[in-house]
Amino acid sequence: MTTGMTPRISRLEAGALSLAAVLSVAIPVLAFADISLPGRAVLAVAFVVIVPGVALSLLLRCRVPMVTVTLAIALSIAAHLLAATGIVLLEAPLELVPVALAAVNLAVTGWLCRRGITIIRGHQTEAADSRWRYGSLLLLAAALGLWWWETHVIDLDAAGPRGLIAEVSWRIGLASAIVAFVLAVAFVRRLDRVVLLAALGSFMTIAYLLVNVADGTGGFSTGWVHVGFIDYISSHGAAAEGIDARFSWPGFFALGSVLTWTAGLTDATPLLVTAPLVMNVLLVPALYLIGRSVTGSARLAWAGVVIYQVFNWFHQDYFAPQATATLLYASIVGLLLWQLFGATVPTSSRRGIGALIDTVRRVPGRVPGSGPLSTMGLYIIGLVLAAAMIVSHQLTPVVLIMVLLGFTLCGAIRARGAWLVVGLLFVAWFSYAATDYWVGHLSVVLGDMGEVGQTVSSGVVDRIGVEPTYQSMQQLRMGWSALYGFLGALGLAVLVLRRRRFTIVLAGLIAAPFTLVALQSYGGEVFLRCFVYAAPILAPLVAIALHAALRPVADHISRSPYRRFLLIGAVALLSGLLCAATLLLTATRGLNVSFERVTTTHDLAASQILTQAENGDSVAQLGALGALGAGRVGDIDRDDIALFQCTDPDGPGGEPIGSVPMDEAVACLLDESPDWIYVTSTQLNALHLEQGTNSAWVWQMLRNLADTDEYELILDAEDVTVLHHRTEEQ
Amino acid sequence: MPTVLIGWPGLTILLLAAALTLLLDLLRERQHSVPVSVRTTLIVSIIVLVLTGAAITVVRFDTVTGGLFT
Numbered sequence: 001m002t003t004g005m006t007p008r009i010s011r012l013e014a015g016a017l018s019l020a021a022v023l024s025v026a027i028p029v030l031a032f033a034d035i036s037l038p039g040r041a042v043l044a045v046a047f048v049v050i051v052p053g054v055a056l057s058l059l060l061r062c063r064v065p066m067v068t069v070t071l072a073i074a075l076s077i078a079a080h081l082l083a084a085t086g087i088v089l090l091e092a093p094l095e096l097v098p099v100a101l102a103a104v105n106l107a108v109t110g111w112l113c114r115r116g117i118t119i120i121r122g123h124q125t126e127a128a129d130s131r132w133r134y135g136s137l138l139l140l141a142a143a144l145g146l147w148w149w150e151t152h153v154i155d156l157d158a159a160g161p162r163g164l165i166a167e168v169s170w171r172i173g174l175a176s177a178i179v180a181f182v183l184a185v186a187f188v189r190r191l192d193r194v195v196l197l198a199a200l201g202s203f204m205t206i207a208y209l210l211v212n213v214a215d216g217t218g219g220f221s222t223g224w225v226h227v228g229f230i231d232y233i234s235s236h237g238a239a240a241e242g243i244d245a246r247f248s249w250p251g252f253f254a255l256g257s258v259l260t261w262t263a264g265l266t267d268a269t270p271l272l273v274t275a276p277l278v279m280n281v282l283l284v285p286a287l288y289l290i291g292r293s294v295t296g297s298a299r300l301a302w303a304g305v306v307i308y309q310v311f312n313w314f315h316q317d318y319f320a321p322q323a324t325a326t327l328l329y330a331s332i333v334g335l336l337l338w339q340l341f342g343a344t345v346p347t348s349s350r351r352g353i354g355a356l357i358d359t360v361r362r363v364p365g366r367v368p369g370s371g372p373l374s375t376m377g378l379y380i381i382g383l384v385l386a387a388a389m390i391v392s393h394q395l396t397p398v399v400l401i402m403v404l405l406g407f408t409l410c411g412a413i414r415a416r417g418a419w420l421v422v423g424l425l426f427v428a429w430f431s432y433a434a435t436d437y438w439v440g441h442l443s444v445v446l447g448d449m450g451e452v453g454q455t456v457s458s459g460v461v462d463r464i465g466v467e468p469t470y471q472s473m474q475q476l477r478m479g480w481s482a483l484y485g486f487l488g489a490l491g492l493a494v495l496v497l498r499r500r501r502f503t504i505v506l507a508g509l510i511a512a513p514f515t516l517v518a519l520q521s522y523g524g525e526v527f528l529r530c531f532v533y534a535a536p537i538l539a540p541l542v543a544i545a546l547h548a549a550l551r552p553v554a555d556h557i558s559r560s561p562y563r564r565f566l567l568i569g570a571v572a573l574l575s576g577l578l579c580a581a582t583l584l585l586t587a588t589r590g591l592n593v594s595f596e597r598v599t600t601t602h603d604l605a606a607s608q609i610l611t612q613a614e615n616g617d618s619v620a621q622l623g624a625l626g627a628l629g630a631g632r633v634g635d636i637d638r639d640d641i642a643l644f645q646c647t648d649p650d651g652p653g654g655e656p657i658g659s660v661p662m663d664e665a666v667a668c669l670l671d672e673s674p675d676w677i678y679v680t681s682t683q684l685n686a687l688h689l690e691q692g693t694n695s696a697w698v699w700q701m702l703r704n705l706a707d708t709d710e711y712e713l714i715l716d717a718e719d720v721t722v723l724h725h726r727t728e729e730q
Numbered sequence: 731m732p733t734v735l736i737g738w739p740g741l742t743i744l745l746l747a748a749a750l751t752l753l754l755d756l757l758r759e760r761q762h763s764v765p766v767s768v769r770t771t772l773i774v775s776i777i778v779l780v781l782t783g784a785a786i787t788v789v790r791f792d793t794v795t796g797g798l799f800t
Binding site: 099363372375378379414415416417418420421424425427429432467 | 734735740744745747748751752754755758759760773776780783788790794
C-alpha cells in the first residue's frame, strides 16, 4: 500500500479531498450563521459521509480505489458517531462535533498537501462506448420519469393484504423493465461503472422510495420514534435516562441531532424520506469489496451488488441505528476479506489435529504492497468502526465479535486479538452506559437464551397474521428469502468444488448471525436481523451460483454462428428475470405498506397533539406510534394499554378487538379517561391483518365516545381520529 | 453521567485489558517476532485482567439482579 514518500492519488480522490476541505469550512459557517441555502441538508449529509474519512483514508495510500472509498465512508460516519456520543456523555455543546471533525480534516488535508500530492490518472481502461452510455442514461431518466409520475397518481390508501404490488400501475412495471434491460445489457457488455451506478441508483429509487415520495413523509413508525429521540437530545443536550433503553446506545441519535443542526432543519423528519436510498447507496462500496474478494471478478462483484438489492425486502434500511451499524459491519467484513484473499496464507503440511492447530496458529501475510504501518493503521481504523458500532447498536457488535473470533480460529486474520479488544469494549460499554438496558430488560437479555423454539415462534409464526391473503404474501416473503439462502448455499458449494480457499470462512460469515437465534428473539425480529447480516455475503455467492449455471449457455452462444441473435435472446431473458425479480421485491418489501406508512394527515394530527398536550398527558393509541413518536419524549405518556384493555380484554391471541359490546368498551374508556386518543387507519390495518380486527367497529366506538360529554372530537379525517378529554372548565 | 455497573475499577480493568491486547497485536505487527518475555508478560497480564474483570462483572451483575447467580 505504501508507495514512495509523495502521496499519489487519483483525480477522483483529489476531487473528494477538495470537496471535503470545502465542506469543512462551509458547513460550520452555514450552521453557526444559520444561513438558509437550498440544498444545505444535502451538503450536511455529504459532510457526515466524507469528513474526515477521505483525508484519513488517503493517509493509508491504498492502491485499491474501492478500499479507499469504503474506508472513507465508514470512517467518516464512525468519527461522527463517536464524537457525537462523547459530546452527549459529557453534556457539552453538540456544535463542537462538526467543528472538531472539520479541524481534523483540514489538518490532515494540509499535511497531505505539504507532502506534495501527485495526482495520477485512474486505472487505464478502454474508452467507454459513449453512444451506449448516453443512450442508457436517457433510458434510466425515462424510467425515473415514469416512477415520478406514479408517485403522483398511486392510491396507497387502497393498499390491503396484498400490499404495494396490488396498487402499482403499468408505470412501475415499465420503469422496472427499462432498468432491468439497462442492467442486463450492462452485464453482457464491457463493464461501464457510470452506467452500472446510474442503473443501481435508479433501481433503488424506484424500489425503495415510491411510498415515501408518494406520501410526502417517511414511512416506518420506528423511524419517527428515532426522530423523537433526536429531538430529545437536541433539546436537552444529553441522552434520556429511564425513558427508553435505546438511549443506552445514543450514537445514531446524537449524530442525528448534529445533522439536524448542520442541515438547518427544525427536526429530523425530512431525513426519513430518503433514508433508505442514502443508506443503500452508501453500502455499495462495501458490498462491492466483499463481492470482489469472494468472486475474484469485477463483473460478478457488481452482479452481487445488484442481487443484494433485489433480495433486500427486509426494510432494515430506514432511518435507524441498525442501518448505520450494518454499513459499518459490511465495511469491516469487506476489509477483512480483502486482506485475507489478497494475502499469502501459510498452509499446514501436517494432517488431522496437527493441521487444525497449525491453522489456528497461522498468521496470514500482509496484502501485497502494504507495510507494517499501513496494516496497523487499518487495524486501528477497524477498531474505530467497531467502537462506533458499539455505542450505536446493541446487536451488531455481538455478530462482529463472533465473526472476528471465527476469523481468528480459522487463522484468517493478522490482528489475532481483535475479537478480544472488541469484546472487552462491548462489555465495558454495556456496563458503563447501558444501565437502563441491564436493569430494565434483564428478562429480555437472559430470558430468550436457549429458547430457540420460542424465538422461531415469535420471529416467524407470530408474524404471519390471520388474514388468508396476507398469510400467502408472508409465505412469498419467506420463499424469497429461502431462495436467496438456497442460491447462496449453491454458490458456496460451487466454490468448495472448485477448491477455492477460505470457503469455511465464508460459511462462518453466513452462519454467525444465525447463532443469535439461540441468544435473543429481539422482539420477534431476530430472523430479519440474521438475514440482514448474512445478506452481504450471500449476494456474491448467489452471483457465483448463477454464473456457474449460465456459463455453459454463454460459452455456447459465443461459439454459435447465430451469436448475435442468441445474445439478443439472452439479454431479453436476463431482462425478464431481473424485471420479475424487481416486481417480486416490490411485492415482498411493500407488503406491509397498509400499516407501515405514515401519511401527511397522520403527521398533522400528531403535530397537533404534540403541540397542545401538557406535560404528563397520556395519549391512548392502538399499536404503532407513527408520527406521534416524533417529539415530546418523556413529557407525554404514549400508552397503548387503555384502548387495548377496553376493546380486547383477552389480550393478544384472544378474541380480536371488537368482540366486546361497544357500550362496555366506551364505558371502560370513560373510566380509564386517557387525555388524548389517537387512532389511525394504519394502526387498524395492522390489527386487521394480524388479529382480524373490524376497523368499522373501532371507528364507530370512537364516534360514540365523542358523543359523550367527556371527549371532544379534535380531528375526524378519513384516516385518523383524535379525541381530547375535556377538562373541568370545558 | 451514567452509572457504571461494574464500578470504575472494573471498567478500568476491562479497558486496560483491551489496551494491552491491542498493544500486543501492534507489537506483533511492528516487530515480526516479539521477544518471548514481553509476549509472555503481556499475555499473562491480559488473562489476569480479563479474569478479574469477568469476576467483578459477575459479582456486580449478581448484586444488581438480586442474586441471579447465587
